[in-house]
Amino acid sequence: MSNAPQKIENPILPGFNPDPSICRVGDDYYIATSTFEWFPGVQIHHSKDLKHWRLVTRPLTRPEQLDMRGNPDSCGIWAPCLTYADGLFWLVYTDVKRKDGSFKDAHNYIVTAPNIEGPWSDPVYTNSSGFDPSLFHDDDGRKWHLNMIWDHRVGTNSFAGIALQEFDPAAGKLTGPIRNIFKGTPLGLVEGPHLYKRDGWYYLLTAEGGTGYDHAVTLARSRHIEGPYEVHPDTHVVTSRLDPDNPIQRSGHGDIVETQSGETYLVHLMGRPRLGQNRCQMGRETSIQKCVWGEDGWLRLEAGGVAPERQVKAPDLPAHPFPEEPDRHDFDAPDLPMVFQWLRTPCPDRIFSLNARPGHLRLFGRESVGSWFEQALVARRQTGYDYEAETLVDFQPENAQQTAGLIAYYGRSQFFCLAITEDHDLGRVLTLLTCPGDAADGTLRTPLDTPVLLPENGSVGMKVTVEGMALRFWYRTGEADWQRVGPAFDATLLADEAAGRGAHGNFTGAFVGMHAMDTSGQGKAADFDYFSYRNLE
Structure with a gap:
């Protein structure tokens, strides 16, 4: 049989x-x-x-x-x-x-x-x-x-x-x-x-x-x-x-x-x-x-x-399951886990390293979110309607042009990003950088009235959840409980059909991952200790 x-x-x-x-x-x-x-x-x-x-x-x-x-x-x-x-x-x-x-x-x-x-x-x-x-x-x-x-x-x-x-x-x-x-x-x-x-x-x-x-x-x-x-x-x-x-x-x-x-x-x-x-x-x-x-x-x-x-x-063939992809990656291996990809460039050494700080994925801040040339964005596919993704980032920005954090991404005009940056008056802060798809040029929205003040040093935990049509960001420092930051966004905006051109103009899909940007040109590095993803369905 x-x-x-x-x-x-x-x-x-x-x-x-x-x-x-x-x-x-x-x-x-x-x-x-x-x-x-x-x-x-x-x-x-x-x-x-x-x-x-x-x-x-x-x-x-x-x-x-x-x-x-x-x-x-x-x-x-x-x-x-x-x-x-x-x-x-x-x-x-x-x-x-x-x-x-x-x-x-x-x-x-x-x-x-x-x-x-x-x-x-x-x-x-x-x-x-x-x-x-x-x-x-x-x-x-x-x-x-x-x-x-x-x-x-x-x-x-x-x-x-x-x-x-x-x-x-x-x-x-x-x-x-x-x-x-x-x-x-x-x-x-x-x-x-x-x-x-x-x-x-x-x-x-x-x-x-x-x-x-x-x-x-x-x-x-x-x-x-x-x-x-x-x-x-x-x-x-x-x-x-x-x-x-x-x-x-x-x-x-x-x-x-x-x-x-x-x-x-x-x-x-x-x-x-x-x-x-x-x-x-x-x-x-x-x-x-x-x-x-x-x-x-x-x-x-x-x-x-x-x-x-x-x-x-199914065909008349013996069942042949494979080991499941782990929920969490700790970046302990010399190569990037295959589940992740990056954008456009064939020169990955310019945007990330797995040996600069052992046990971490180091991203070198490059061009802006949505650049068609060289941006440091390493992400994986969304594979279910509802999911939870989490990371821990160590980043010490020196100016407001340097940001790093967790990003839910479709394209240059469709993304939601929770990021650490520098505020001239407040110091190290947490901010949101978003493009809801209604501006093809990638014009940013500012959904936070004021940025969230962070400790001067130390890693910041970041989490994004999608439940129903609501995409929400969370953060924590040290052993503190998770805290919501910003509004609930419409997760369906990260879709082929949501940027005004319909399904005939956009051909990819939603990703979630890690991003670093340094438009000052200094290549400021951010270290990510791990990345986890699991579907909630």
Whole structure:
């Protein structure tokens, strides 16, 4: 009798983990997801049963592979594609330098590695004609590069179709004609292509409808790789757009995998809006659905229809759980725990150290909160509606331009920060630096009438809680009890949909972590003794 788990609960990758690309190598499954402006680039999770997942690597770690200094919010790594062929892992990704207005500056690259944990090669540049690149390895040994085509011209369809061009791995470049093989369905906004071959058919899976509440997974097929492609008789394989009460929304941008025994699963991005609100604090997450191939050769959800399920039947595989991520990190190891990331820069030694003061994470105050170049912010994803996070910071500011503390962060105009700083009249104080998302330029609000006076020396405990829609900060010194500071903020403001542009303009998710700023340019250091996080649900 199989000891496989009976059900898989969605999302399988909670918290900001969008645009999943799935790959099976023997008994191992890997999912790559977008990381946008967060460094290192691309998250890769590993599983053996499609239910339990662990983060194993972020392969883009070097300046030669990725430098996002200057990238605006929600730019950077878009929609990676992970495949395995010829004894190598192949990772295709976009580094987006501009997304606003008529233009998209989107550069596509390929890196390879013999093992999932590396070493990963320097990148090979492919093109910049659009984003969401993928690589298809045909059974005749040829390799094909796909990406959506971006058309900036006035009066045209910006999402102009799916480009196909052969990739020559020996020459390290694209070669031959460029063909637009699929212009999408009337839903529009065709992107996220993945190509497969089955029973003599080429199947093209795409995303349509934009990454908001009209999102969908669309399937088409052709006997020839260059087309023409006929659309699925149901058009879409997965979408929540016609099911507004489904707890899984924004369903789209999928990829397919087949298990060792021939079962088929589709992974796709999803969002979990708070009940009664179209705001997804965890951003876009990864979900999985059980599928079947019909007698007509088309893929459909095993459950029927196109609406995603919160619980799906697990594959016939032995259960393989992994150790749980600890709630608390004491920064005793030489490397930053993998749960944390930072923003944009490939030069982490400029913003933090784990050996400058043993047992502490030292942040070197750099540019302002919301800088697109170099800010010292180390944070982890919010993975549940309600949570509690805590840290202990030792910081002795010398002027008001130096701050350090605990931050709940979405982007340069969406954050809430509790910080130690210097007040000319009072000395060392506690203040709040907030941007509630109503000013795209990141203009600060001052929710405290007067700062909170702190002792001249000593560490300060800081805590943030999110319960319901209320985000609250707390502090303490020494062995004192926790004290509330400031008002209750609207936690749902840290969401894709909350900054006035809707889900089509913002693509990441809420983080919580540690921040240091020194706009005087002196690089004042702050030491964090530990960081803890736990979901309250």
